[in-house]
Amino acid sequence: MSNTPHELAEEFPAEVERMHALKTADAHFAKLFDEYHEVNKAIHRAETKVEPVAEEHETALRKTRMALKDQIAAKLRETA
Numbered sequence: 001m002s003n004t005p006h007e008l009a010e011e012f013p014a015e016v017e018r019m020h021a022l023k024t025a026d027a028h029f030a031k032l033f034d035e036y037h038e039v040n041k042a043i044h045r046a047e048t049k050v051e052p053v054a055e056e057h058e059t060a061l062r063k064t065r066m067a068l069k070d071q072i073a074a075k076l077r078e079t080a
Helices: 013-025 027-047 055-078
Strands: none
Touching (some): 013 055
16 A cells, blocks of 8 residues: 555545446546546645645645545445
8 A cells, every 4th residue: 555645545445345346337436536546646745845836736636635535435325
């Protein structure tokens, strides 16, 4: 597992297998999943000062991550 905080496997540990299945079966879920990881990595790079950004941009990235996580959680509930 990555050392980047907020990975989806850590956020939804009981749903790892279902997330994998949804990624392969549902193109929209796969897009959400990939976008979440890209945003999460950007936040991690900003937080660790590897790629510093303005505070407003970092806040916007966090809001985007939260929205994506909410959409992923909703999809997981729908398919439960």
